[in-house]
Each structure stands twice: as C-alpha cells, then as structure tokens.
Amino acid sequence: MRAFVALWRREVFSMMVSPFAFVLLGVWFLLNGMLFVVALNTQQVMDDLRLLPPFLFGSGMLVWLLLPAFPPLLCIRLFAEEHRVGTLEPLLTAPIRDFAVVLAKYLAACVFFLLFWGGVLLLFLLLHWHGGDLDWARVLGGMTGAILTSFLFLATGLWASSWSSNLVLGAGGGAALNYLLLFVPALFELNEGALGAVARSMHLPNFLDRGFSAGLLDSYALVYMLGLSALFLFLTWMRLVSRRWVP
Amino acid sequence: MIKTERLTKHYGTIHALTEVDLEVAPGEILGFLGPNGAGKSTTLRILSGYLPPTSGKASINGLDLMNESLAARRCTGYLPENFVAPSELRVSEYLRFRASLKGLRSKQVPAEVQRVAKHLGLEPRLRQPFSALSKGFRQRVGLADALLGDPPALLLDEPFSGLDPLQREEFRTILKNLATSGKAILFSSHVLPEVEEIAMRVQILHHGRSKAVGTLEDLQSHLHEKAKLCLRLSESGAQCEQVLTDAAKELDFSFTEQNDKSYLIELNDHSKRSELFQRLAASKLPVVEFRELRPDLDQLFRNLVEESPS
Numbered sequence: 008m009r010a011f012v013a014l015w016r017r018e019v020f021s022m023m024v025s026p027f028a029f030v031l032l033g034v035w036f037l038l039n040g041m042l043f044v045v046a047l048n049t050q051q052v053m054d055d056l057r058l059l060p061p062f063l064f065g066s067g068m069l070v071w072l073l074l075p076a077f078p079p080l081l082c083i084r085l086f087a088e089e090h091r092v093g094t095l096e097p098l099l100t101a102p103i104r105d106f107a108v109v110l111a112k113y114l115a116a117c118v119f120f121l122l123f124w125g126g127v128l129l130l131f132l133l134l135h136w137h138g139g140d141l142d143w144a145r146v147l148g149g150m151t152g153a154i155l156t157s158f159l160f161l162a163t164g165l166w167a168s169s170w171s172s173n174l175v176l177g178a179g180g181g182a183a184l185n186y187l188l189l190f191v192p193a194l195f196e197l198n199e200g201a202l203g204a205v206a207r208s209m210h211l212p213n214f215l216d217r218g219f220s221a222g223l224l225d226s227y228a229l230v231y232m233l234g235l236s237a238l239f240l241f242l243t244w245m246r247l248v249s250r251r252w253v254p
Numbered sequence: 255m256i257k258t259e260r261l262t263k264h265y266g267t268i269h270a271l272t273e274v275d276l277e278v279a280p281g282e283i284l285g286f287l288g289p290n291g292a293g294k295s296t297t298l299r300i301l302s303g304y305l306p307p308t309s310g311k312a313s314i315n316g317l318d319l320m321n322e323s324l325a326a327r328r329c330t331g332y333l334p335e336n337f338v339a340p341s342e343l344r345v346s347e348y349l350r351f352r353a354s355l356k357g358l359r360s361k362q363v364p365a366e367v368q369r370v371a372k373h374l375g376l377e378p379r380l381r382q383p384f385s386a387l388s389k390g391f392r393q394r395v396g397l398a399d400a401l402l403g404d405p406p407a408l409l410l411d412e413p414f415s416g417l418d419p420l421q422r423e424e425f426r427t428i429l430k431n432l433a434t435s436g437k438a439i440l441f442s443s444h445v446l447p448e449v450e451e452i453a454m455r456v457q458i459l460h461h462g463r464s465k466a467v468g469t470l471e472d473l474q475s476h477l478h479e480k481a482k483l484c485l486r487l488s489e490s491g492a493q494c495e496q497v498l499t500d501a502a503k504e505l506d507f508s509f510t511e512q513n514d515k516s517y518l519i520e521l522n523d524h525s526k527r528s529e530l531f532q533r534l535a536a537s538k539l540p541v542v543e544f545r546e547l548r549p550d551l552d553q554l555f556r557n558l559v560e561e562s563p564s
Binding site for chain 1: 302304305324327328330332336338339340341342343354355356357358359360
C-alpha cells in the first residue's frame with residue numbers, strides 16, 4: 008500500500024509541475040469558455056437556462072470534440088514517456104505489483120483531470136453569481152456524467168500509452184479509440200434490430216443527454232462506463248505483463 | 255544469495271540465454287563478462303524481476319523470482335544500464351520517492367536517504383535536479399537508489415559505462431566497500447581491467463551460454479595458457495641469463511630477451527610463479543620489476559570461445 012501511495016503521489020506531483028499538463032489545462036479552459044459562451048447565446052438556452060447542461064454535456068461539442076482528445080494527451084507521459092525516457096525499468100523492478108502501478112497512474116490522472124472539470128464548474132458558478140437561474144440537479148448530473156466519461160477516456164488513453172514509446176502514436180491512438188467509442192454507436196443507433204439495440208446501449212452521448220444532464224442517475228450508464236473503464240485498466244495491466252514476456 | 259539454475263530465456267526463435275548457472279555468495283563480487291548481445295543484461299533483468307525466464311530458476315536470498323517476486327525484489331538493489339531518473343525531480347525527491355516505493359515507512363525515509371547520500375558522497379547534490387547532474391553523479395544516484403532499504407544483493411548492469419577514470423576508481427572503491435559489508439554483488443561489463451580490479455570471480459557469457467567461471471587465474475589455467483611475466487633489471491649481465499637458464503630447466507619455462515635489461519618469461523605451470531620469484535630473490539639479481547602480464551579480454555574471450563566446451 009505504501010508503494011501504491013508513493014507512486015500515486017509522485018504521478019500527481021509530476022503532473023502538477025508539468026508545463027505540458029498546464030498548457031493542456033489552459034487550452035481546455037479557453038475552448039470550454041468559448042463553448043460556454045456559444046451555448047449561452049443559442050436561442051434555446053436563452054429561452055430556458057435549464058437546457059444549458061444537456062447542451063454542453065450531452066449533444067454539445069464538449070463531448071463530441073474536446074473530451075475524446077484531452078485525456079489521452081494527459082496520459083502519454085504515464086507509460087509512453089516513461090518507456091521512451093527509460094524510467095519504466097526501474098519502476099517495474101521495484102517491489103510493487105504491476106496492477107498497482109496501473110491503478111496508481113490511472114487514479115493520479117483522474118485526480119488531475121478533476122482540475123479540468125473544476126474550471127467548467129467555475130463557469131456555472133459565475134453564471135449563478137450573475138443571477139442565472141440554473142437547475143443544479145442538471146448541472147451536477149451532467150458534470151457527473153462528463154467526469155465518468157473522461158475517466159473512461161483516461162483508461163483508454165492509459166491503455167494506448169502502454170503500447171508504444173512513441174508519444175504521437177500513444178496520444179493519437181487513445182484519441183482515435185475514444186472517437187470510435189463515440190461515433191461507431193452513433194452510426195448504427197438508428198438501425199432496427201439487434202445492431203441498433205447494441206449501438207444504442209453503447210452510445211455515450213445518449214447517456215449524457217437523456218440521463219445525467221437531465222439530472223437522472225442512470226444505473227445502466229454508470230455500470231457501462233465504470234465497467235468499460237475497468238476493462239481498459241485490465242487491458243493495460245495485461246499489456247504491462249505481456250511486455251515482460253515480449254519486450 | 256544470488257543464484258540461477260539452468261536459466262533460459264527465448265524471444266520467439268531467438269535464444270537470448272541458454273541454461274546459465276551462476277551463484278554469488280554474500281560478500282562476493284562476481285564480474286559478468288561478455289560482448290554486446292551475450293545475454294548479460296537479460297540475465298540481470300531476469301534477476302531484477304523485470305523479465306521472466308522461459309525456463310530454469312532464479313532466486314535472490316533464497317526467494318524464487320517467479321513465485322516470490324515481490325519479496326525477492328525487496329532483497330535486491332538494481333542499477334540498470336543507462337540509468338535515468340525523472341528529470342523533473344530533484345535528487346532528494348527522487349530518492350525519497352524510491353524509498354517509499356520500496357516500502358520504507360515515511361518516518362524512516364529521510365534518514366535512509368541521508369544514509370545512502372552520505373555513503374555515496376551525494377549530500378551536496380541532493381537539492382539539484384537529476385537533469386543537472388554529470389554522468390558520474392547520475393550513476394551514483396542510480397547506485398544510491400539500488401542501496402535504499404539496504405538490500406543484501408546488488409545487480410549492476412555496466413555500472414562503469416560513461417564514467418571518467420577518476421569516477422571509475424571512486425566507483426570501484428565504493429563497490430569493494432559494499433562487498434566488505436557483506437553484500438553479494440553481480441555486475442556486468444565488457445571491459446576486463448574493471449573486472450580484474452574488483453571481481454573476486456568472473457563468469458564469461460557468449461551467445462547466451464556460460465563459457466567459463468572462476469578467478470582470472472583459474473580461467474588462464476583452464477585454457478592451458480602460459481603465464482607471461484615481465485622481468486626488468488637495473489643493469490644487464492651474463493649472471494642473469496645464467497640464473498634464468500638454470501631455473502628454466504627446473505620450473506619449466508622459456509624466456510626471451512626483450513632488451514639487455516628486460517626479459518619476457520613464459521611459464522607453463524601457473525603455480526610455479528612464486529617459486530620463480532623466490533629463486534630470483536635468492537639470486538640477488540638487481541630486479542626492479544617482476545610482474546605478470548595479464549591477458550586482454552579479447553584474447554581470453556577468443557580462446558574461451560574457440561577452446562572451451564560449451
């Protein structure tokens with residue numbers, strides 16, 4: 008446990024002092040601020056401010072464009088960078104289990120990504136202080152869904168990062184996987200029959216739009232997102248184990 | 255302490271290591287010699303717990319690396335080839351992190367970091383970032399990392415690479431002191447003088463197979479190589495040639511005159527070196543130098559590959 012906590016703390020610290028992580032954070036705040044303003048100026052939201060969370064977290068560009076790209080960028084240093092620089096070998100020869108290494112890195116990335124969401128929450132608070140009549144159940148529900156989605160994308164990003172010492176491949180692979188997770192179900196969700204049903208059961212923006220952003224805690228979506236995150240963490244662990252056999 | 259039995263590692267069709275046996279006792283330094291690609295790093299990586307063997311056994315302090323990997327890793331200090339620490343961390347931060355990673359309690363960590371830093375002369379560098387250190391100090395940080403938690407076994411992969419002669423000398427002294435304190439040390443190298451200086455025994459690998467193990471003298475005898483000795487006198491004289499001619503018959507050696515004051519002696523039986531020395535001393539010749547010419551690694555290695563059974 009001491010080794011796990013030590014690694015988790017070191018990963019959080021490394022992100023906190025990483026200029027790249029803060030550039031990402033800055034770009035995220037900038038783009039989210041712009042999206043927030045765009046959303047506020049749409050006619051539907053101007054008519055009813057309660058529609059802002061679904062607009063931003065559900066069908067809006069935040070989920071479709073920004074969210075799949077940022078977590079893998081944050082994850083590249085976790086394995087790909089360590090492998091490239093040569094610090095992975097000392098880490099994996101320390102007395103710590105491989106799965107603890109994966110989990111510590113993942114949880115550190117999750118904690119740091121909460122800072123990203125903190126900025127978005129601040130925008131809602133500013134709107135509230137300026138007299139905006141917000142439905143906080145929808146705001147917090149939407150944010151919960153978006154945070155869970157980002158945690159899922161961090162897990163896919165971590166998995167992609169474990170495959171290569173090439174940073175571009177690591178980040179690009181993770182982002183590509185995330186876009187596939189979003190767009191493939193969207194392509195088939197209107198199909199009738201089993202394919203459409205499967206696609207609808209995997210369509211993340213639907214969960215966010217109709218569930219979380221409506222202020223509802225969708226247990227299926229919760230299990231789906233957490234389960235898929237666990238699957239990618241397991242795959243990352245398997246990759247780490249297999250790397251020992253086939254470097 | 256450090257032990258392998260029939261250790262084998264295959265990467266698909268590539269046989270990186272084939273049935274290698276080795277053993278390092280507490281307080282012993284074993285030099286692992288061989289050219290690039292011989293399997294030295296693979297052996298050390300298996301012993302460090304980084305790679306699993308395809309077959310065979312590896313253990314540290316009696317703990318099997320496959321079945322008790324975590325416990326075995328706690329008993330091992332490992333310095334990988336081309337050691338690197340995260341550039342964003344200061345030396346003290348890195349060592350504190352590694353001490354915690356090795357399971358030391360938070361109260362023990364500062365004292366342990368101070369202990370290894372003092373031992374390796376790193377105290378003035380503790381506040382510097384790793385990226386600002388010279389190669390020599392980076393290696394020291396790597397060794398300090400390996401020493402955290404006071405493990406009984408040390409695995410050092412090419413610990414002298416990139417060090418200048420002064421740093422090599424310091425590093426050798428440190429390793430000798432560590433062996434004196436009872437640690438079992440296995441280090442790899444492809445430079446014979448480094449190994450000769452500190453290794454108590456040498457093991458030579460070639461194409462993933464152990465070719466020979468023993469002291470350098472053992473290896474020379476094993477190869478039936480003649481011991482080559484250099485004799486230099488302060489003044490020339492016929493008396494010297496007479497003494498050498500008489501001794502040559504009894505002690506079975508040949509000699510050639512290099513110039514009028516020095517001779518190259520080739521002794522067939524290594525064990526008769528001291529007898530020859532005594533004979534020269536008794537003859538009261540004006541000897542200013544009497545030393546053994548050690549074979550270079552290339553020659554020794556070539557002989558081993560060509561002559562010794564695999």
